[in-house]
Amino acid sequence: MPTITHPPLHHQQVILLSGLSGAGKSVALRALEDLGYYCMDNLPAPLLGDAVSMLDRDGYPRVAIAVDARSAHNLLSLPEKVLELKAAGLDVRCLFLEATDDTIVRRYSESRRSHPLSNGALTVAECIAMEREMLAEVRELAHCIDTSGMSAAKLRLWVREFIAVDAAKVTLIFESFGFKHGIPLDADFVFDARCLPNPYYDPALRPLTGMDQPVADFLMRQPSVGPYLTHILGFLERWLPEFERDQRSYVTVAIGCTGGQHRSVYLAEELRRHFSRSRQVLLRHREQHGH
Known part of the structure; x- marks a missing residue:
């Protein structure tokens, strides 16, 4: 924090x-x-x-x-x-x-x-x-x-x-969430990660979250995850300057998966890691206690 x-x-x-x-x-x-x-x-x-x-x-x-x-x-x-x-x-x-x-x-x-x-x-x-x-x-x-x-x-x-x-400075907020709990009302952009392979179905990964390295390793091995993340990065890099020119103070990007525990959390963490090099970033995990 x-x-x-x-x-x-x-x-x-x-x-x-x-x-x-x-x-x-x-x-x-x-x-x-x-x-x-x-x-x-x-x-x-x-x-x-x-x-x-x-x-x-x-x-x-x-x-x-x-x-x-x-x-x-x-x-x-x-x-x-x-x-x-x-x-x-x-x-x-x-x-x-x-x-x-x-x-x-x-x-x-x-x-x-x-x-x-x-x-x-x-x-x-x-x-x-x-x-x-x-x-x-x-x-x-x-x-x-x-x-x-x-x-x-x-x-x-x-x-x-x-x-x-x-x-x-413009603050870029990445928020992970679970679709089964509803889409956040405060989101400017919503990306749906339910199309990606779900770590939930691996019994060893089920109790973990996207912040844990075994889950990250599982998702990085999936052929679809890298291109999906790249496309989100490209979209935001293209359009964030337009929001900045419009004098927006906050832009909230929500990434959802089924329960808000694995895929969306991992992607939000990766997006935060990328954009924090050049922008002011906040990270929120809606379904995770204490985040």
Whole structure:
């Protein structure tokens, strides 16, 4: 994991946290607070600039502010406010948390809480659909993390990685996953490795992962794996410069196999090894505990 370096006192860093209700914003905000950020929740978007200026004057160099659908009537002004802060020279990073509808419905059922947009007439599913539409423009500003099936500990880890990277550079994120658990909502590109030979069917390799050398050795011996990896590398080398010219801060490349244990993990590791020589890279294994 990257080493966390905080900005000097004269350079304020602002983390703008948003996302769907039930997607884990409270966990993320607490993680940022533990990392030394002054945190504000449910701030109306028009007050963003004033709040940041006030906290800067009061000596808070690291600030995390949550803005979401609870301030629905103010959300339209949020993109403009973010651009104003960036134009003023602040290090502003936007993080958006989301999850599948089924995940959010289950979380609300388990917590027995009502959705913030519920008026007594709407179902949770209807509230989620309304909230996705309301937050669509906010999502476009941000780096997205899909928290479906994610533990609180893993979300805290990914938040730490998010703030550790150099925001002035494009961050390339490689994420392995298992198709049987669903495609990550936060992926910009998805590659399907299920066409490759599966180490799962070798009893000696079944309990291992793509991070283990015996699995890597097995896959390197397969005639189809090398060309598949080469084609992904060529595609990304060709199109990543276009994303950089478009001033994208984060590009997430998801690689899936059946369970997210062997093939996708191996390919994500190899892609990280290749691109880390020339770019800022994060590696995430969604189905692996602690990664």
